[in-house]
Amino acid sequence: MKTQIKNPYALNQDTTLIHIGDSKKGEKYRCPECEYEVIPRKGNIRVPHFSHKADFDCDNESQLHKTCKLLIKHLVQNQKFNKFTKRSNINISRECSICNKNSMDSIPWDVDNARFEVKLTNNSIADIVLTKDKEIVAAVEIKVTHKVDEWKKESMPIPYVELEGEELISNPESWKPISHNLGSKTCRICKTDIDSFYRRSVRIANSLDMKLPKDYFRYAPSECWRCKKEIMIFDWPHKAYDQIKDSELIRKPKSVRKHGKEFVPKSNGLYMRVEKQWANFCLHCKSWQADWNKDSPLHWFQCGRDDVESFKRDMVIIALQRWEDCNWNTI
Ligand SMILES: [Zn+2]
Ligand SMILES: [Zn+2]
Ligand SMILES: [Zn+2]
Numbered sequence: 001m002k003t004q005i006k007n008p009y010a011l012n013q014d015t016t017l018i019h020i021g022d023s024k025k026g027e028k029y030r031c032p033e034c035e036y037e038v039i040p041r042k043g044n045i046r047v048p049h050f051s052h053k054a055d056f057d058c059d060n061e062s063q064l065h066k067t068c069k070l071l072i073k074h075l076v077q078n079q080k081f082n083k084f085t086k087r088s089n090i091n092i093s094r095e096c097s098i099c100n101k102n103s104m105d106s107i108p109w110d111v112d113n114a115r116f117e118v119k120l121t122n123n124s125i126a127d128i129v130l131t132k133d134k135e136i137v138a139a140v141e142i143k144v145t146h147k148v149d150e151w152k153k154e155s156m157p158i159p160y161v162e163l164e165g166e167e168l169i170s171n172p173e174s175w176k177p178i179s180h181n182l183g184s185k186t187c188r189i190c191k192t193d194i195d196s197f198y199r200r201s202v203r204i205a206n207s208l209d210m211k212l213p214k215d216y217f218r219y220a221p222s223e224c225w226r227c228k229k230e231i232m233i234f235d236w237p238h239k240a241y242d243q244i245k246d247s248e249l250i251r252k253p254k255s256v257r258k259h260g261k262e263f264v265p266k267s268n269g270l271y272m273r274v275e276k277q278w279a280n281f282c283l284h285c286k287s288w289q290a291d292w293n294k295d296s297p298l299h300w301f302q303c304g305r306d307d308v309e310s311f312k313r314d315m316v317i318i319a320l321q322r323w324e325d326c327n328w329n330t331i
Contacts, residue, residue, distance in 0.1 A: 005060055006049035007031075008169065009067050010038050017067075017074045020048040032070050033063040061144045064165045065127075068142040071172055072128050073114040092161065092175040096187035098194075098316055103187045104174060109137045109159070122155040129158075142168070143178060156181055190320065197221075197319035204230045208283055210255070215311045216248050217256070220297040220318050227285035231255065234280060235291075235298050237306040244278055257281045259288055297321075 008020040010029035023029060023040045029050055031038045036058070038050035052058055080089040087106035095102050111130040118129045118136065126139035139160040141148045148162050161177040168175070186194070200221045205212050210232060212219060222233045234256050238244060244252060260276035280289035293299065301318060304310035316322070 005064050005166070006047050006051075007038075007063060007067055008047075008049050009071060010040075010050040011035070011070075017070045020050060023050075031058055031063060033066040034058045064169070065142055065144050068144075068163070068165050068168050069114075069116050069128055071168065072130075072140055073116075075172055076111055076114045076130060079112075090173055090175065092177065094182070094185045094187075096190055097184035098186055098190040098320065101187060103189075105185075105188075107175070108182065111137050114140075121157045122152075124152045124155070126160070148179060153179060153181065194316070194319045201232065204232055208232065208255070210253055213251055213253065215308050216251065216306065217253055218298075218301070218303060218311065218314045218318060219253070220301075222289070222297050223295070224282040224285060224287065225289065225293055225295065226287045227282060229282070229284045231280075231282050231284065231289070233289055233296065233298060235301055235303045236278075237303050237310075252278075255281045255283050 009017050009032060010020075010023070011032055012018045012023075013028060015030075017032065018029065020040055020042065023042075029038050029040065030036065031050070031052060034052075036052065036056065038052055040048070041051050042048045075090055081087065082089075090107045091104040092107050093102045093104055109130060109132070111132050113131045113134070115129050115131060115136075116127065118126050118139075120126055120129075120136075120139070127142050128140040129136045130138045130140065136158060139156065139158055141160060141162040142165050143162055144165040153160075153162075159182055160180060161175060161182070162179040163175055164178055201212055201219060204221050205219075208231070212232075213234075216236055218235045219232050222231055223229070224231050232253065232255065234253055236244065236248070236256075244256075256278055258277070259279035259281070262276045263271040266272050280291075281287075282289060289296065291298065297318070301314075304314045
């Protein structure tokens with residue numbers, strides 16, 4: 001006899017999947033895989049489970065695989081939704097593309113049923129497909145011994161998650177995918193922080209009759225060191241003594257102005273007066289805002305490259321104050 005998994009699930013007389021915790025004395029239970037009788041074992045020492053009668057040969061892996069499939073179908077058909085948030089009780093762990101932390105969120109699909117062993121358009125067979133009004137929405141693969149093939153993952157024509165069989169059985173409502181193709185995701189904490197940064201920035205910019213830049217000029221809400229009023233301050237890829245490119249000048253915020261004078265010798269021996277740099281300026285009290293001001297939100301900030309990707313990344317760093325990610329060597 002092979003070693004059997006301690007399966008906490010079995011089918012009751014109505015062929016409904018039952019957890020050992022819900023099993024009743026006197027009821028008959030059957031194995032989800034071979035459908036022969038199994039007995040509830042609820043001792044104090046061992047983990048409660050259903051077991052086959054002695055000397056019964058039922059394949060361990062197939063039993064686990066079949067149980068997981070039935071379990072997912074059962075979960076989807078019996079989904080509960082929070083009255084207010086409308087979130088499903090089935091949660092999935094996702095990594096935040098910003099803070100890299102894992103957090104639980106309800107499954108991202110509106111589904112009401114599941115089907116097994118369905119051929120997809122890439123000719124692969126999905127262990128389970130989740131459906132809404134009979135339409136296929138997503139696939140779930142169960143890993144018992146073999147992971148999903150790389151080619152299958154890459155060619156997967158619909159969203160999928162791959163779940164570990166034993167993990168699913170012990171935590172059915174908290175899916176922790178070992179692979180998926182769901183794309184990137186921002187966790188609720190990062191999203192809340194970024195939203196409040198943008199709301200504050202928009203409010204201040206509006207009060208100063210300014211528009212927030214969509215590229216090149218990084219920005220942050222700040223307080224003028226002198227009049228203490230709320231202002232927006234900016235940083236950009238070229239160091240202060242360089243000129244801002246003509247193409248960027250058009251989009252230059254009106255509070256970024258030429259600052260300082262310098263006398264440069266001309267060929268005729270006379271001196272020419274030129275502006276030294278661009279700097280942040282308080283539109284309220286007309287004072288210059290120094291980059292080295294320790295109270296400035298951009299005090300530790302080192303601007304990234306002159307491209308849109310770099311701009312977006314910098315704005316996340318500024319919004320979340322994650323200075324450790326600053327790109328000190330990109331200039
Ligand atoms: Zn069996
Ligand atoms: Zn996050
Ligand atoms: Zn001021």
